Amino acid sequence: MRRALIVTALTAVGVGLLFHYQPGGGPGTATSVPPDEGAARDGTYTGTLESEVYGRVQVRIVVEEGRLVDISTVSLVGDSPHSQELNQHAAPILRSETLRAQSARIDAVTGATYTSDAYIESLGTALDRAER
Amino acid sequence: MRLVRTVMGMDVTIDVREADAGDTALRDAFADMAMIDRLFSLFDTDSAVSRINEGRLEIDQAGPLVIEVARLCRLYEAATGGAFSAWREGRFDPTGLVKGWAIDRAAAILERNGHRNYLVEAGGDIRLRGSPGLRRPWRVGIRHPVHRDLVVRVISSRDLAIATSGTYEKGDHIEDPRTGRVPTGLISVTVIGPDIMEADVFATALFVMGEAGLAWVERQPGYEAYAITDAMRGVWTTGFPADTGPLPPDR
Numbered sequence: 579m580r581r582a583l584i585v586t587a588l589t590a591v592g593v594g595l596l597f598h599y600q601p602g603g604g605p606g607t608a609t610s611v612p613p614d615e616g617a618a619r620d621g622t623y624t625g626t627l628e629s630e631v632y633g634r635v636q637v638r639i640v641v642e643e644g645r646l647v648d649i650s651t652v653s654l655v656g657d658s659p660h661s662q663e664l665n666q667h668a669a670p671i672l673r674s675e676t677l678r679a680q681s682a683r684i685d686a687v688t689g690a691t692y693t694s695d696a697y698i699e700s701l702g703t704a705l706d707r708a709e710r
Numbered sequence: 711m712r713l714v715r716t717v718m719g720m721d722v723t724i725d726v727r728e729a730d731a732g733d734t735a736l737r738d739a740f741a742d743m744a745m746i747d748r749l750f751s752l753f754d755t756d757s758a759v760s761r762i763n764e765g766r767l768e769i770d771q772a773g774p775l776v777i778e779v780a781r782l783c784r785l786y787e788a789a790t791g792g793a794f795s796a797w798r799e800g801r802f803d804p805t806g807l808v809k810g811w812a813i814d815r816a817a818a819i820l821e822r823n824g825h826r827n828y829l830v831e832a833g834g835d836i837r838l839r840g841s842p843g844l845r846r847p848w849r850v851g852i853r854h855p856v857h858r859d860l861v862v863r864v865i866s867s868r869d870l871a872i873a874t875s876g877t878y879e880k881g882d883h884i885e886d887p888r889t890g891r892v893p894t895g896l897i898s899v900t901v902i903g904p905d906i907m908e909a910d911v912f913a914t915a916l917f918v919m920g921e922a923g924l925a926w927v928e929r930q931p932g933y934e935a936y937a938i939t940d941a942m943r944g945v946w947t948t949g950f951p952a953d954t955g956p957l958p959p960d961r
Contacts, residue, residue, distance in 0.1 A: 685850065
């Protein structure tokens with residue numbers, strides 16, 4: 579059941595960071611949010627650190643005015659030893675350096691997406707904590 | 711004119727921008743891909759590849775297209791030191807090469823019909839030429855591997871092949887054909903160059919090789935690569951073009 583909610587949240591992020599999150603069984607939490615906007619409390623919530631084949635992943639979400647406004651990856655760490663012999667160009671992928679696909683005015687997209695079970699699991703616990 | 715069809719088990723987009731373009735070339739290109747799927751599908755039990763794997767057909771007897779693809783698979787297995795291979799445990803699976811090969815054939819059909827401004831995309835692999843309009847080049851974003859609504863780079867070009875490889879694409883894994891293990895180190899790989907079939911094969915090979923494979927791509931004339939590591943670092947070859955950034959709003 580929670581997985582279905584997560585899919586809803588991911589979809590919502592895709593269409594503009596709306597948070598249509600239904601309380602899943604537990605008592606609804608009273609907030610300043612209009613009742614039909616969901617029951618998540620404002621704040622920053624970090625999911626559990628999950629292990630998987632590529633390393634470890636932990637997801638953090640930010641809720642403002644009852645809406646999910648950001649999902650970020652706190653750590654996505656590989657256990658594999660990296661080759662030290664190379665001096666290729668390298669830079670961390672900072673969120674501030676990325677572009678919203680809509681504002682970049684692009685004609686097509688390429689590149690793999692990373693939607694592992696560990697990522698979904700960590701995101702799920704962060705959502706649970708926002709709901710509590 | 712832009713048409714999207716589900717062919718070869720994936721969404722394929724063909725986008726042509728000539729003002730007076732009919733849809734003949736697009737329909738021919740999609741029909742060619744459907745024909746290729748009937749030969750190479752792993753899911754259709756009657757495809758040539760399925761019959762080869764069931765021992766009902768020899769590659770040498772499977773017709774010129776299958777023979778040509780098998781020849782290319784052997785060639786690129788040798789060229790990548792085995793990081794790309796169409797044979798696993800005795801089974802023939804040329805899927806990793808056929809997608810790029812099919813895009814190349816589609817582009818050739820568009821060219822024969824006079825198109826010079828087009829983009830063909832299948833499962834994140836792209837062959838583009840010319841301009842989408844307003845004399846600007848085509849712009850292709852490399853998706854953020856985790857945040858789907860973000861792009862980490864924008865590639866701008868008038869003549870380019872772009873191929874991608876990575877983890878969890880369509881939910882399945884890429885294995886290292888030499889060890890049978892799932893590669894670690896890179897979660898997203900993009901290879902650009904003149905030929906979509908080679909770019910596609912090189913992207914698979916680089917994903918299997920890991921970060922050290924960037925040095926291998928450096929040695930392939932005309933090809934460059936951008937990859938994202940599992941520590942969320944962007945790494946790229948020396949000749950990979952700088953990001954072109956957002957387009958000014960008035961263009």
